[in-house]
Amino acid sequence: MTIALALEQLLNGIQLGVMLFLMAAGLTLIFGVMGLINLAHGSLYMVGAFACATVAAWTGSFWIGLVASLIAAAAAGAIVELVVIRRLYDRDHLDQVLATFALILMFSEGTRWLFGSFPLYLDIPPLLQGAVALPGGTEYPLYRLAIIAAGALVAFGLYMLISRTRLGMRIRAGESDREMIGALGVDIRTLYTVVFALGAALAGFAGAMVGAIQSVQVGMGEPVLILAFVVIVIGGIGSIKGALLGALLVGVTDTMGRFLLPKLMLLFVPPAQAGMIGGAIASMLIYIVMAVILAVKPRGLFPPAHA
């Protein structure tokens, strides 16, 4: 194993983490502010990817598609909040899970009805095509570096939004004491819609960015959703900082596990079994990490102070 390979794998882990952060940030924000478990978050990710692929196919520009994905996912989020989610805030989590699970099914079948069952084509913009040289003599896809940069930018933007703006102040207030800020005259219903749309836009953005290097198809959001839940549970539900660190931890652990465990197994068993056993353990690794963290810190790494 060379330094170059280790560096490349570390970058891969960070890139996966950044992508998970975009999903987890919206999920944890929505849970933190409204106390709502939103299983349909993966569907908003899918909406973003489909909007980007469709608009990019129409206009020939990935960038217009990317803007469209933000708008489409935010709009879908706002509509869903107004029509369905609004009725769920006072219900218990089981009702929320049931209703948002129903939304997953509706989004999936609706998307299939509109776009068909075959995956859509979405390519990386020409500006970000190809690979760049890294120190150590290896190459790394430019687009993955761009995802890392975009994720870092979003993390910084979210930090500024929440700590420096009036909207951020209201979000923080909403997290601490929902009844009180309502009593102080803040329009809590609009605030909820805005937060939900913001979370949806982040998911849509992630869907569009990732859609260009993966497959844009119905059901693409659910595997990511599961990982995003692992991230927010590790990070502490409701904490943006926890989501960022949890996402990076999950991304790096998963990538390094997939890479190193089969090699480790080679010391004990023949290659065919090493690949199989190593691969199987690697797929469990993030859940093992989650279990260990929860055993030590039952509320996650950075639980919000109030809860």
Add this chain to the structure above:
Amino acid sequence: MKKMLAAATLALTLSASGLAFAAPLKIGMITTLSGGGAGLGIDTRDGFMLAIKNAGNKDITVVTEDDAQKPELAVQIADKMIQSDKVDILTGIVWSNLLMAVAPSATAQGKFYVSTNAAPAQLAGAACNKLYFNAAYQNDNLHEAMGQYANKGYKKMFILAPNYPAGKDSLTGFKRYYKGDLAAEVYTQVGQTDYAAEIAQMRASGADGIFVFLPGGMGIAFMKQFAQSGVKIPVMGPGFSFSQDVLPAIGDAALGAKASGQWAPDFDNAASKKFVADFQKEYNRLPSIYALQAYDAAQLITAAASKASVKDAAAFGAELKKADIKSPRGNFKFNTNQHPIQDIYLTEVVKNNGVLTNKTVEKIFSDHGDAYAKDCKL
């Protein structure tokens, strides 16, 4: 005059009985019509229905249901189809794990199962059954062909498949014929969408060729990411990795990829030309390998139905086994274990009038059976 009428009536009766054996036949199709694998199931259904329509036999009815790629759902549907719909034949399952949940119990209840795709090793070997037919291949076949092909000019292969039964069959099949060294043998999660870690290993492995078995969305994600990685090692795989259902979504990143298949849309025979033209006319897209397999499965069933009643299982089975059809793939007959003996070809992804498709390059195997037939006591 009277004599002429009688003769004409007799002739009509004879020709009618030659066209269709007048016995109702009900087929239950369970396939994946929702979720990530839906493209495969839709091609299966469409290919199957095309052959049913072409046969024009009014006594054959088909009921179709979606298994959502879930074994427990497939089992429920199969029970319902057998008990309340009273189907005679089941077909259509795409995935080997679903087939293993459905086919053995269906045949145990005296129903035929004609597989349009899934072909796990067990059902070709010791667990073969006289009511179970496979119109596609045995799971290992296309991988074996790529192993055979890789012997020409590749000395160190990097091989990769998802960690599930068909993935293991795949790499086993590849290694059965490949004689060179392996740089690595990697198993990934089923449904994995990010292959950065595996591509980094390929780059560092010093391999001179890469074999991947990643059906559906997994293959799309892998090929797009591989094209961006700057790794310049040639990629090959079984036909599913570059089948017509995924090529449009992969885009130009698939160009030049080598694959194995028992059929490609450019086959130069009358049956294939008719199949491609009919399919394009009916559904306005190129058929995939799944559509072809289902088309042949339906041809086999309709051919047998015109000769024997499905109620007479022995006679119907014997007719099925004759495989009296014009398959678009050319040579096609059943082995002792009721799996195909057929030719397998090397194909290459090319762009034809702006549409990505597979072009036939050369024949890899002639009259290829499978390694498990010897364990089957039929």
